Amino acid sequence: MTEEQRTPHYLYRVVFEQFKARIESGELAPNTPLPAERRLAAELGVALGTLRHATQLLREEGLVVTIPSKGTFVREASARSS
Amino acid sequence: MTEEQRTPHYLYRVVFEQFKARIESGELAPNTPLPAERRLAAELGVALGTLRHATQLLREEGLVVTIPSKGTFVREASARSS
């Protein structure tokens, strides 16, 4: 066998891509709130820091917006793209 | 006493601003390597995550560049500005 293309699948990236796909497919509509981060982390079985790393990437891509002490919400499609 | 203007002085921000100042003043010249992050965190008496948060801000401002398994280095002034 030849060299495999090694693309490590870091947890924070798996979570990020999962949500990215669900948002871009429309499954998660604009203004939909994501579950609270601790709760979501618990559901997914990842640490808080890991989940926050993932949502940080979502914010950087413009997919979600986080409002302190309110929640994290799916953004309008027009607000997206880096 | 009247209301004080409360501006919280988060640790990661203190560290960030300390290095930002030292870089912009020229005390830390371009290509100077910063101490290894774990070592630096220990010296400053902060947690690794806190130091990494600070260096992440430095990277975002273009003040430093981090090369995995090599180190974090002060950038040329021309590469800066947000």
Added chain:
DNA sequence: AAATATTTGTACGTATGTATG
């Protein structure tokens, strides 16, 4: 070629702070 040292990257779980309602 292999082992070692150095350095950044990822991941964990918990505690406390801050802001809103």
Added chain:
DNA sequence: GCATACATACGTACAAATATT
């Protein structure tokens, strides 16, 4: 005052990449 939710901070462990011996 209380509940909820994001933000900061801690300390530790292991993984991955690079360079040196």
